[in-house]
Amino acid sequence: MTTITYHHKSKSIAVDSRISTHNFVCIDDAKKWFTYGKDKVLACGECSDVYxxxxxxxxDKFSPLKCEFILMREKKVFYGFIQNGRKHIEPLTYNFAIGSGKLWAMAAMDFGKNAIQAVEYAITRDKSTGGPVNVFKI
Structure with missing residues (x-):
């Protein structure tokens, strides 16, 4: 899967670049975001679900998906997911992480690490998180 973090104090989002399936690393330089108008969406989940x-x-009509996303919109950040074919978003005003490495990343931020450092820590513990870390400032 992946690890995507939002660090509220520094207003930054970080994401790894590994795509894996089961116990196999497919690629370590994936782009896990897309832009739609002024929105930037960073997503994690099954490869086909993200596409x-x-x-x-x-x-705005979705098939059943198993993915979560972080949405950057007009200098604000939202957590989102798809349920029953509808997009649900809620504003983030605190540190947050999604993906297979989210527990490691949240623990790192609890101990004072920023978004990049949190993803870097998740890389050391989560087999599905890896590759270069990309960062976006809000």
Missing amino acids: ELQRDWES
Whole structure:
């Protein structure tokens, strides 16, 4: 899967670049975000679900997906997921992480690490998180 972190104090989002399946690393330089208008969406989940999320973003009608996302919109950050074919988002005003390495990343931020450092720590513990870390400032 992946690890995506939002660090509220520094207003930054970090994401790894590994795509894996089962116990196999497919690639370590994936782009795990897409832009729609002024929105930037960083997503984690099954590979096909992330692609379907991007495909269905404009219509706002979604097939059953198993992915979560962080949405950057107009200098604000939201956590989102798809349920019953609908997109649900809620504003984030605190540190947050999604993906297979989220517990490691949240623990790192609890101990004072920023978004990048939290993903870097998740890389050391989560087999599905890896590759270069990309960062976005809000």
